[in-house]
Amino acid sequence: MRDGERARVQHPAGGTAFPLVGRDSDAVLFRAPGREFTCARFLADAHGLAATLPARRHVVNLCQDRYWFAVGFAAALLRGQVTLLASNNSAGWVGALAERFAEIGSISEDPDVKSPLPHHLISPAPEPAVAPNPAIPAERLAAVVFTSGTTGEPVPHRKLWGALAERSRAAALRFGVDPASPIAVIGTVPPQHMYGFETTVLLPLHAPASSWCGPIFYPADVRAALAAAPPPRTLVTTPLQLRALLQASLSEPPEAVISATGPLAPETAQEVETRWGIPVHEIFGATEVGSIAARRTTQGETWTPYPGVDLVLDRNEALVSGPFAAPCRLSDRLEATAEGGFRLLGRDGDMLKLGGRRTSHAGLNRTLTQIEGVEDGVFVVPDDLDARPSARLVAFVVAPERTGQQILGALRERLDPVFVPRKVIRVAALPRNALGKLSRDALRALQKSMGRE
Amino acid sequence: MQFPIEQELAALIVDVLQMETDPAEIAAEAPLFHEGLGLDSIDALELALAISDRYGCDLKSDDARNQQIFASVRALARHIEMHRTK
Numbered sequence: 001m002r003d004g005e006r007a008r009v010q011h012p013a014g015g016t017a018f019p020l021v022g023r024d025s026d027a028v029l030f031r032a033p034g035r036e037f038t039c040a041r042f043l044a045d046a047h048g049l050a051a052t053l054p055a056r057r058h059v060v061n062l063c064q065d066r067y068w069f070a071v072g073f074a075a076a077l078l079r080g081q082v083t084l085l086a087s088n089n090s091a092g093w094v095g096a097l098a099e100r101f102a103e104i105g106s107i108s109e110d111p112d113v114k115s116p117l118p119h120h121l122i123s124p125a126p127e128p129a130v131a132p133n134p135a136i137p138a139e140r141l142a143a144v145v146f147t148s149g150t151t152g153e154p155v156p157h158r159k160l161w162g163a164l165a166e167r168s169r170a171a172a173l174r175f176g177v178d179p180a181s182p183i184a185v186i187g188t189v190p191p192q193h194m195y196g197f198e199t200t201v202l203l204p205l206h207a208p209a210s211s212w213c214g215p216i217f218y219p220a221d222v223r224a225a226l227a228a229a230p231p232p233r234t235l236v237t238t239p240l241q242l243r244a245l246l247q248a249s250l251s252e253p254p255e256a257v258i259s260a261t262g263p264l265a266p267e268t269a270q271e272v273e274t275r276w277g278i279p280v281h282e283i284f285g286a287t288e289v290g291s292i293a294a295r296r297t298t299q300g301e302t303w304t305p306y307p308g309v310d311l312v313l314d315r316n317e318a319l320v321s322g323p324f325a326a327p328c329r330l331s332d333r334l335e336a337t338a339e340g341g342f343r344l345l346g347r348d349g350d351m352l353k354l355g356g357r358r359t360s361h362a363g364l365n366r367t368l369t370q371i372e373g374v375e376d377g378v379f380v381v382p383d384d385l386d387a388r389p390s391a392r393l394v395a396f397v398v399a400p401e402r403t404g405q406q407i408l409g410a411l412r413e414r415l416d417p418v419f420v421p422r423k424v425i426r427v428a429a430l431p432r433n434a435l436g437k438l439s440r441d442a443l444r445a446l447q448k449s450m451g452r453e
Numbered sequence: 454m455q456f457p458i459e460q461e462l463a464a465l466i467v468d469v470l471q472m473e474t475d476p477a478e479i480a481a482e483a484p485l486f487h488e489g490l491g492l493d494s495i496d497a498l499e500l501a502l503a504i505s506d507r508y509g510c511d512l513k514s515d516d517a518r519n520q521q522i523f524a525s526v527r528a529l530a531r532h533i534e535m536h537r538t539k
Contacts, residue, residue, distance in 0.1 A: 215513070217517075218511070218514060219511070244498055244499075244501075355493075409488075412488075412491075422491055423491075
């Protein structure tokens with residue numbers, strides 16, 4: 001069996017299982033400046049950490065370094081603990097998880113990370129005597145990821161180990177990753193979100209790929225990573241960062257680009273393909289279901305589902321299922337195309353996306369009005385939100401006893417930073433009609449009257 | 454603002470991020486991120502591009518993680534002065 005190939009095993013107790021790492025012992029899984037972490041090293045570090053982890057049922061992984069995030073996830077799995085992915089790392093959001101998840105704590109390797117939960121600081125552990133690569137049952141609950149619901153409360157989505165392992169395999173198949181020529185993934189996306197978790201943490205565990213763990217955000221970081229990683233290199237990024245890289249210009253481009261979290265303008269894809277002479281692919285997915293389809297942007301708007309992903313369309317509503325993943329409804333509306341693919345029709349009206357993050361508009365409003373002293377409030381979405389990277393939401397509040405700064409402070413404690421407005425506009429009353437509804441026109445008129453249009 | 458580069462930088466921030474603030478009202482020592490101007494990571498990227506274009510100074514994550522640089526307009530201006538090539 002070659003590195004990264006199918007290694008589904010029969011678990012001793014019956015049922016299907018997948019090894020923690022489906023790679024050869026000497027395969028390179030992760031890379032950092034001047035360092036390579038092989039499967040053997042990774043397993044040793046995972047076992048070393050697992051031995052020191054406090055007994056818990058749930059672990060919020062607050063690791064800042066990608067390698068330690070991966071080790072933290074593996075260690076939790078070895079101890080039978082469930083990893084909660086903090087898509088929002090504000091103290092209020094993380095702390096509130098304790099109300100719903102018993103025996104919870106957090107971990108991080110970064111001493112500067114503050115946590116409202118019982119916290120374990122990862123420190124150098126003794127080299128373990130043995131570091132086996134166990135077969136983990138497919139039905140084991142490995143992680144819980146969250147979306148923002150209409151009540152403002154996070155909605156949990158369970159990820160079974162088998163679902164995660166199978167999806168990594170499917171991605172490798174879909175992108176034609178060749179065991180004879182493993183790819184070096186350079187991901188500019190954080191591991192705490194489903195997209196980054198799948199492409200930069202899970203993929204190397206099950207497919208012929210290594211993941212870059214050095215700092216990566218600015219174009220200068222990307223240049224350094226490309227110079228250090230061996231070809232073939234795949235840049236895994238977002239439309240915003242891709243545009244930034246085009247603007248900053250890369251003298252040594254990667255061999256392939258994958259973009260996700262939002263629609264990539266065909267013109268941008270074309271410019272990348274022309275300037276860098278490489279293919280640009282997009283992944284379509286959602287936190288609830290993970291990555292489920294891909295397309296080559298310059299070849300058209302049709303998406304092709306990953307192998308193993310099952311899509312059932314009923315009047316443009318999609319039910320998605322896959323191995324070890326129960327059917328789940330998407331908030332996007334889809335239309336089937338002839339060859340088993342689909343087109344996007346547009347999102348459920350309540351969902352809004354900013355900076356690649358998705359949230360419920362109603363949920364944001366709920367969060368705002370639940371702040372002490374806020375009698376009424378609403379978030380307004382600028383019309384050109386999709387087009388302007390610097391666009392932010394605007395919030396109007398009725399809060400006679402609070403200042404705008406106090407409300408902003410309260411929002412920062414509860415929301416992902418990208419949804420926090422630059423300022424909060426205090427008004428005497430919101431222009432609700434006789435039925436208590438706020439129309440876009442009424443809000444636009446309000447904005448105009450405040451001289452903000 | 455004491456130094457011309459601080460005034461320039463304040464104007465650049467307001468311009469690039471399309472903020473409604475008057476650059477003259479930005480205190481040189483006020484926090485840029487989370488509080489103060491309340492900038493976030495998307496803003497950081499836009500700003501990094503503009504600073505690279507204007508001053509030929511390429512920001513790297515290692516620099517940024519050294520919190521000092523993004524502590525205020527003054528701190529950022531100081532970093533630019535030390536590394537600018539334009």
